Amino acid sequence: MEKNKWNQLILAVSLAANVMVIVTWAITKQLGNSIIDPAYLFKNMIAAAVIVGGNIALGWLYHRRRNHFFIGSVHFIVALMSFIGVGVWAKWFPADLSIIITSVIMFIFIFAIIWIAHYFYWKNQIKKMNEKLS
Incomplete structure (x- = not known):
């Protein structure tokens, strides 16, 4: 499969996953008192968006830089800080x-x-x- 086709597939899957999460959140918001608390779901959606956004930024960094020690260090720090920050904020721990x-x-x-x-x-x-x- 060509690289462009893979990019289109990844984009389509990402968009479908986001639409699914938004629809799930909207349905739980409309149903009111359901199994999934809409506020909790929304907070976790934001937490996931922060982590995914960090990964997108890291992908851009990998594309732009060739110093692998620098890239690895930044990747580790960004991943650790987003994990701890989002984990505490979303009350995962x-x-x-x-x-x-x-x-x-x-x-x-x-x-x-x-x-x-x-x-x-x-x-x-x-x-x-x-x-x-x-």
């Missing part, structure tokens, strides 16, 4: 210092696992490309 420290440690651990997996994946891909060139 309480604003207790011990819980925030535990959350940061878990975030660092998960981030490191994903980073190491990507490192070895791309190292293997580069090795294959170099073998094809030889």
